[in-house]
Amino acid sequence: MTWTPHATVAVVVEDEHGRFLMVEEHSSGRIVFNQPAGHIEENEAILDAAKREALEETGWDIEPEHFLGLYTYKAPANGVTYYRFCFIGKARQHITHKLDTGIIAAHWLTLAEIRQLGNQLRSPLVVKSIEDYRNGRCYPLDVISDPQT
Known part of the structure; x- marks a missing residue:
């Protein structure tokens, strides 16, 4: 059996009101909430993937x-291991854009509202990454060496 981990990106985005950008989506027959996130495509720069997924x-x-x-x-649902490159980002502009298939809506929620979602969160990484951000965890983008950039 071949082990095939999945490389993904996610972005923690906080607005000036202390709310975080969240995605409500269908996943495995459930409605879940996550940060803007998704898979890195072949030959795609990691930062480009983060921007693309957030926009889509x-x-x-x-x-x-x-x-x-x-x-x-x-x-636990599928046994897949995910490696999630998580970024802190700034929302620059809302663009009228058709959202990806399976996406219900984007929401701006406080951390308290996100915690109240409980088992509707896509994974425990949703709250963990916000807590890490709130605790001041922050590295320069150049810690990632990506020849695609």
Whole structure:
């Protein structure tokens, strides 16, 4: 058997009111909430993937400003291991944009509202990454060496 981890990106985006950009989506027959996130495509720069996923899932043009960290998660539902490159980003502009298939809506929610979602969160990484951000975890983008950039 071949082990095939999935490389993904996510972006923590906070607005001036202390709310975080979240995505409400269909996943495995459930409605879940997550940060703007998704898979890195072949030959795609990691930062480009973060920008693309945010735009496709929320309609917002996001500029990654810092690297928050690399998170590992093995999903109990499917046994897949995900390596999640998580960024801190700034929402620059909302663009009228058709959202990806499976996306219900984008929302701006407080951390308290996100915590109240409980088992509707896509994974424990949703709250963990916001808490890390709130605790000041922050690295320069150049800690990632990506020849595609």
